[in-house]
Amino acid sequence: MLYSGITKKVFFYILCLLVLFISCEESPDGLELENPILKKHFTFHQEENELFFAIETKETYAGIEIKSVSVLWYGTDNNNSPDSIILYDNGLKGDILKNDNIYSKKIPNSALIIENTLGNDSGRVYVQFRASYGDSIASVVDSFKIGNLMPKIMSVIFPDSMLHPTEENYYAIDSIFANVFDPNGLDDIRSCYLIFQKPDGSYANNGDPIYLFDDGNKSDDNISIWDRAANDGIFSRLITIGYENPLGKYYANFYVNDWSGLFTSLIDSVIVYE
Numbered sequence: 001m002l003y004s005g006i007t008k009k010v011f012f013y014i015l016c017l018l019v020l021f022i023s024c025e026e027s028p029d030g031l032e033l034e035n036p037i038l039k040k041h042f043t044f045h046q047e048e049n050e051l052f053f054a055i056e057t058k059e060t061y062a063g064i065e066i067k068s069v070s071v072l073w074y075g076t077d078n079n080n081s082p083d084s085i086i087l088y089d090n091g092l093k094g095d096i097l098k099n100d101n102i103y104s105k106k107i108p109n110s111a112l113i114i115e116n117t118l119g120n121d122s123g124r125v126y127v128q129f130r131a132s133y134g135d136s137i138a139s140v141v142d143s144f145k146i147g148n149l150m151p152k153i154m155s156v157i158f159p160d161s162m163l164h165p166t167e168e169n170y171y172a173i174d175s176i177f178a179n180v181f182d183p184n185g186l187d188d189i190r191s192c193y194l195i196f197q198k199p200d201g202s203y204a205n206n207g208d209p210i211y212l213f214d215d216g217n218k219s220d221d222n223i224s225i226w227d228r229a230a231n232d233g234i235f236s237r238l239i240t241i242g243y244e245n246p247l248g249k250y251y252a253n254f255y256v257n258d259w260s261g262l263f264t265s266l267i268d269s270v271i272v273y274e
Contacts, residue, residue, distance in 0.1 A: 035138055036061040039102075040129045042144045044109070044118060046262070051118070052094060053087060053127070054104035061133040069103035074126035075116025078143075082128070083114040103131075120183035122149050150262035151182040151189050156254055158239075158268040165243045172241040172272075173223070178212055179234050180256045186214075192235035192256045199248025199272075209255075212237045239270075247272055 036058035043052040053071050060066070069089070072082035087105045091098030094106025111117050118125070125146060130139045157177040165172055182188045193209035204210065216230030224238045235256075250270050257263035 035140060036066075036133070037129055037131055037138055037140050040127075040140060040142055041104075042125065042127055044125075044146055045106070046150050049109045050106050051109050051114075052104065052106045053085060053129075054102055055087060055129050055131065056102045057131045057138075059101060061131070061138060062136065064133040064136065067132040067134060069132070070130050072128040072130065073114065073116055074128075075118065076121045076123055076125055076146075077116075078126040080116050083116055085114075118146070120149070120181070122146050122183050148188070148258065148260045148262065149183040150264055151180055151256045151258050152264050153192075153254055153256050153266045154179045154181050156266055156268050158252060159270050161271045161273060162239075162241050164241065164245070164247055164272050164274050166274075168243045170243060171223075174239050175226075175236060176212065176239050176252075177234050177236045178254055178256070181233060182258060184258070186231060186233055188258045188260075189214075190257050190259045192254070194255070195253040197251040197253070199246050199250065210237070241272055245272060247274060 037055055038058065039054075039056040041052070041054040044050075045052060051073075053073075055069055055071075057066060057069060069087040071085050071087065073085055074080045074082045085105060085107065087103035088095045089098060089101065089103045095104045096102070107113055109118050123146060124143045126141070126143045128139055128141045130137055132138075156179070157175070159174040162172045162174055176194070178192050180189060180192055191209070191211060192214070193211045195207065196204035196210055198204060212235035213225065213227040214231060214233065214235045216227050217225070218227070219225035224240055226238050227236045228234070248271070250272060252268050252270070254266045254268065255263055256265075
Protein backbone atom coordinates (compact mmCIF):
# COMPACT_ATOMS: atom_id res chain seq x y z
CA MET A 1 0.00 0.00 0.00
CA LEU A 2 2.88 2.35 0.69
CA TYR A 3 4.25 1.70 -2.80
CA SER A 4 0.84 2.46 -4.27
CA GLY A 5 0.60 5.78 -2.38
CA ILE A 6 4.09 6.82 -3.49
CA THR A 7 3.28 5.84 -7.08
CA LYS A 8 0.16 8.00 -7.04
CA LYS A 9 2.06 11.00 -5.71
CA VAL A 10 4.79 10.55 -8.32
CA PHE A 11 2.10 10.31 -11.00
CA PHE A 12 0.46 13.52 -9.75
CA TYR A 13 3.71 15.48 -9.94
CA ILE A 14 4.53 14.01 -13.37
CA LEU A 15 1.06 15.16 -14.42
CA CYS A 16 1.89 18.66 -13.17
CA LEU A 17 5.09 18.67 -15.25
CA LEU A 18 3.21 17.47 -18.32
CA VAL A 19 0.59 20.15 -17.79
CA LEU A 20 3.34 22.75 -17.53
CA PHE A 21 4.90 21.42 -20.72
CA ILE A 22 1.62 21.41 -22.61
CA SER A 23 0.84 24.90 -21.33
CA CYS A 24 3.98 26.26 -22.97
CA GLU A 25 3.29 25.42 -26.59
CA GLU A 26 5.00 27.27 -29.39
CA SER A 27 3.30 29.45 -31.98
CA PRO A 28 3.89 28.80 -35.69
CA ASP A 29 6.73 31.35 -35.71
CA GLY A 30 8.55 29.45 -32.97
CA LEU A 31 7.77 31.84 -30.10
CA GLU A 32 6.63 30.33 -26.81
CA LEU A 33 3.00 31.09 -26.00
CA GLU A 34 1.94 32.24 -22.58
CA ASN A 35 -0.58 30.14 -20.68
CA PRO A 36 -4.03 31.57 -21.54
CA ILE A 37 -5.23 30.92 -17.97
CA LEU A 38 -4.61 34.34 -16.44
CA LYS A 39 -6.15 33.98 -12.97
CA LYS A 40 -7.63 31.16 -10.91
CA HIS A 41 -9.72 31.21 -7.77
CA PHE A 42 -11.27 28.85 -5.22
CA THR A 43 -13.42 29.64 -2.19
CA PHE A 44 -15.24 27.46 0.30
CA HIS A 45 -18.39 29.35 1.33
CA GLN A 46 -18.95 27.78 4.71
CA GLU A 47 -22.27 29.39 5.61
CA GLU A 48 -23.87 28.16 2.38
CA ASN A 49 -21.72 24.98 2.35
CA GLU A 50 -20.82 25.64 -1.29
CA LEU A 51 -17.65 25.50 -3.38
CA PHE A 52 -16.79 28.28 -5.82
CA PHE A 53 -14.34 27.96 -8.73
CA ALA A 54 -13.33 30.66 -11.22
CA ILE A 55 -10.84 31.06 -14.08
CA GLU A 56 -10.02 34.15 -16.09
CA THR A 57 -8.85 33.15 -19.57
CA LYS A 58 -7.94 34.59 -22.93
CA GLU A 59 -10.55 34.39 -25.69
CA THR A 60 -8.10 32.82 -28.12
CA TYR A 61 -4.98 30.70 -27.82
CA ALA A 62 -2.61 30.09 -30.74
CA GLY A 63 -5.28 31.64 -32.96
CA ILE A 64 -8.00 29.25 -31.79
CA GLU A 65 -11.10 30.38 -29.89
CA ILE A 66 -11.86 28.94 -26.48
CA LYS A 67 -14.10 25.87 -26.51
CA SER A 68 -14.72 24.99 -22.85
CA VAL A 69 -13.41 25.56 -19.33
CA SER A 70 -13.41 23.10 -16.47
CA VAL A 71 -11.69 22.06 -13.27
CA LEU A 72 -10.59 18.71 -11.92
CA TRP A 73 -11.38 18.80 -8.21
CA TYR A 74 -9.29 16.48 -5.99
CA GLY A 75 -10.51 17.76 -2.63
CA THR A 76 -8.06 17.44 0.26
CA ASP A 77 -5.99 14.62 -1.26
CA ASN A 78 -4.31 14.82 -4.66
CA ASN A 79 -4.45 11.01 -4.80
CA ASN A 80 -8.24 11.11 -5.10
CA SER A 81 -10.03 10.43 -8.36
CA PRO A 82 -11.07 13.96 -9.35
CA ASP A 83 -14.52 15.36 -9.94
CA SER A 84 -14.82 17.04 -13.34
CA ILE A 85 -16.71 20.35 -13.10
CA ILE A 86 -17.66 22.50 -16.10
CA LEU A 87 -17.36 26.27 -15.60
CA TYR A 88 -19.47 28.89 -17.40
CA ASP A 89 -19.31 32.48 -18.55
CA ASN A 90 -23.05 33.00 -19.00
CA GLY A 91 -23.95 34.83 -15.79
CA LEU A 92 -25.68 31.70 -14.44
CA LYS A 93 -24.89 28.81 -12.08
CA GLY A 94 -22.65 30.95 -9.88
CA ASP A 95 -21.06 32.94 -12.70
CA ILE A 96 -21.35 36.65 -11.85
CA LEU A 97 -21.07 38.45 -15.21
CA LYS A 98 -21.54 36.89 -18.61
CA ASN A 99 -19.04 37.27 -21.44
CA ASP A 100 -16.29 38.77 -19.24
CA ASN A 101 -13.86 35.88 -19.89
CA ILE A 102 -14.18 34.78 -16.26
CA TYR A 103 -15.59 31.27 -16.18
CA SER A 104 -16.98 30.19 -12.84
CA LYS A 105 -19.38 27.94 -11.01
CA LYS A 106 -20.77 27.50 -7.51
CA ILE A 107 -21.77 23.98 -6.45
CA PRO A 108 -23.13 22.44 -3.24
CA ASN A 109 -20.56 20.69 -1.08
CA SER A 110 -22.70 17.58 -1.17
CA ALA A 111 -22.06 13.90 -1.81
CA LEU A 112 -25.06 14.00 -4.15
CA ILE A 113 -23.09 16.31 -6.46
CA ILE A 114 -19.39 15.46 -6.04
CA GLU A 115 -17.26 12.63 -4.68
CA ASN A 116 -14.61 14.80 -3.00
CA THR A 117 -16.67 16.69 -0.45
CA LEU A 118 -15.14 18.83 2.28
CA GLY A 119 -15.89 17.80 5.84
CA ASN A 120 -14.16 18.98 8.97
CA ASP A 121 -10.95 19.72 7.06
CA SER A 122 -8.71 22.74 7.54
CA GLY A 123 -5.69 21.82 5.39
CA ARG A 124 -5.16 22.25 1.63
CA VAL A 125 -7.27 21.38 -1.38
CA TYR A 126 -6.05 20.52 -4.89
CA VAL A 127 -7.47 21.74 -8.19
CA GLN A 128 -6.47 21.46 -11.83
CA PHE A 129 -7.81 24.35 -13.95
CA ARG A 130 -8.33 23.52 -17.64
CA ALA A 131 -9.17 25.58 -20.73
CA SER A 132 -9.79 23.86 -24.07
CA TYR A 133 -8.94 25.51 -27.39
CA GLY A 134 -9.81 23.15 -30.22
CA ASP A 135 -7.71 20.03 -29.62
CA SER A 136 -5.32 21.81 -27.24
CA ILE A 137 -5.81 21.98 -23.48
CA ALA A 138 -4.08 24.61 -21.36
CA SER A 139 -3.95 23.63 -17.72
CA VAL A 140 -2.67 24.81 -14.36
CA VAL A 141 -2.47 22.73 -11.18
CA ASP A 142 -2.72 24.59 -7.90
CA SER A 143 -3.55 24.09 -4.23
CA PHE A 144 -5.37 26.35 -1.79
CA LYS A 145 -5.37 26.48 1.98
CA ILE A 146 -8.86 26.14 3.38
CA GLY A 147 -7.87 28.10 6.47
CA ASN A 148 -10.08 28.67 9.46
CA LEU A 149 -13.41 26.85 9.54
CA MET A 150 -16.40 28.03 11.51
CA PRO A 151 -17.45 26.28 14.72
CA LYS A 152 -20.73 24.40 14.84
CA ILE A 153 -23.46 23.77 17.39
CA MET A 154 -24.00 20.04 17.00
CA SER A 155 -26.94 19.77 19.42
CA VAL A 156 -28.66 21.53 22.30
CA ILE A 157 -30.34 20.03 25.35
CA PHE A 158 -32.89 22.55 26.54
CA PRO A 159 -36.10 22.04 28.56
CA ASP A 160 -39.34 22.06 26.59
CA SER A 161 -41.28 23.49 29.53
CA MET A 162 -40.81 24.68 33.11
CA LEU A 163 -43.28 25.09 35.96
CA HIS A 164 -43.68 28.70 37.10
CA PRO A 165 -42.92 29.24 40.83
CA THR A 166 -45.98 30.10 42.87
CA GLU A 167 -44.16 32.12 45.55
CA GLU A 168 -41.52 34.84 45.70
CA ASN A 169 -37.91 33.82 46.29
CA TYR A 170 -38.59 30.43 44.74
CA TYR A 171 -37.03 29.37 41.43
CA ALA A 172 -37.58 26.69 38.83
CA ILE A 173 -34.17 25.34 37.80
CA ASP A 174 -33.09 23.19 34.84
CA SER A 175 -29.92 22.47 32.87
CA ILE A 176 -28.80 23.75 29.46
CA PHE A 177 -26.22 21.88 27.37
CA ALA A 178 -24.76 22.93 24.01
CA ASN A 179 -22.57 20.35 22.29
CA VAL A 180 -20.20 22.31 20.03
CA PHE A 181 -17.46 21.40 17.56
CA ASP A 182 -14.67 23.31 15.85
CA PRO A 183 -12.61 21.67 13.06
CA ASN A 184 -9.65 23.75 14.23
CA GLY A 185 -9.90 22.36 17.77
CA LEU A 186 -11.77 23.34 20.93
CA ASP A 187 -9.06 25.89 21.72
CA ASP A 188 -10.32 27.90 18.74
CA ILE A 189 -13.71 28.42 20.39
CA ARG A 190 -13.90 31.84 21.98
CA SER A 191 -17.33 31.64 23.60
CA CYS A 192 -20.71 29.96 23.64
CA TYR A 193 -23.72 31.96 24.78
CA LEU A 194 -27.43 32.53 24.37
CA ILE A 195 -29.72 35.52 23.99
CA PHE A 196 -32.95 34.89 25.93
CA GLN A 197 -36.15 36.56 24.70
CA LYS A 198 -39.16 36.75 27.02
CA PRO A 199 -42.81 36.28 25.98
CA ASP A 200 -43.38 40.06 26.01
CA GLY A 201 -40.56 40.60 23.48
CA SER A 202 -38.03 41.97 25.98
CA TYR A 203 -34.72 40.25 26.64
CA ALA A 204 -33.25 38.73 29.76
CA ASN A 205 -29.98 40.17 31.06
CA ASN A 206 -30.80 43.43 29.25
CA GLY A 207 -30.18 41.68 25.95
CA ASP A 208 -26.54 40.92 26.82
CA PRO A 209 -25.09 37.44 26.19
CA ILE A 210 -25.78 34.78 28.80
CA TYR A 211 -22.63 32.66 28.67
CA LEU A 212 -22.34 28.89 28.84
CA PHE A 213 -19.14 27.32 30.14
CA ASP A 214 -16.89 24.33 29.49
CA ASP A 215 -14.53 24.70 32.44
CA GLY A 216 -15.98 22.16 34.89
CA ASN A 217 -16.56 24.88 37.50
CA LYS A 218 -19.48 25.56 39.78
CA SER A 219 -19.96 29.05 41.21
CA ASP A 220 -20.74 29.63 44.87
CA ASP A 221 -21.87 33.17 44.07
CA ASN A 222 -24.13 32.49 41.09
CA ILE A 223 -26.33 29.40 41.10
CA SER A 224 -26.71 29.55 37.30
CA ILE A 225 -22.99 29.07 36.59
CA TRP A 226 -22.37 25.35 36.43
CA ASP A 227 -20.56 22.95 34.11
CA ARG A 228 -20.35 19.18 34.45
CA ALA A 229 -16.90 18.50 32.92
CA ALA A 230 -14.09 20.68 31.59
CA ASN A 231 -12.97 20.71 27.95
CA ASP A 232 -15.43 18.08 26.71
CA GLY A 233 -16.97 20.36 24.07
CA ILE A 234 -20.24 20.55 26.02
CA PHE A 235 -20.93 24.08 27.21
CA SER A 236 -23.50 24.30 29.98
CA ARG A 237 -25.17 26.33 32.73
CA LEU A 238 -28.40 26.32 34.71
CA ILE A 239 -31.54 28.17 33.67
CA THR A 240 -33.61 29.73 36.45
CA ILE A 241 -37.20 30.99 36.24
CA GLY A 242 -38.37 33.15 39.14
CA TYR A 243 -41.75 34.22 40.42
CA GLU A 244 -41.35 37.57 38.64
CA ASN A 245 -40.87 35.97 35.20
CA PRO A 246 -43.99 36.07 32.99
CA LEU A 247 -45.81 33.01 31.74
CA GLY A 248 -45.51 32.06 28.09
CA LYS A 249 -42.97 31.03 25.50
CA TYR A 250 -39.30 32.03 25.80
CA TYR A 251 -36.89 31.85 22.85
CA ALA A 252 -33.22 31.00 23.31
CA ASN A 253 -30.85 31.97 20.50
CA PHE A 254 -27.64 29.96 20.97
CA TYR A 255 -24.35 31.16 19.47
CA VAL A 256 -20.82 29.78 19.29
CA ASN A 257 -17.97 31.87 17.89
CA ASP A 258 -14.24 31.41 17.37
CA TRP A 259 -11.28 33.73 17.78
CA SER A 260 -11.45 34.88 14.16
CA GLY A 261 -15.08 36.00 14.53
CA LEU A 262 -16.79 33.14 12.67
CA PHE A 263 -19.97 31.94 14.36
CA THR A 264 -23.07 29.78 13.98
CA SER A 265 -26.40 29.93 15.77
CA LEU A 266 -29.36 27.76 16.71
CA ILE A 267 -32.81 28.64 18.11
CA ASP A 268 -34.74 26.70 20.77
CA SER A 269 -37.63 27.56 23.09
CA VAL A 270 -39.16 26.79 26.48
CA ILE A 271 -42.72 27.30 27.72
CA VAL A 272 -43.20 28.53 31.28
CA TYR A 273 -46.59 27.46 32.61
CA GLU A 274 -48.55 27.38 35.85
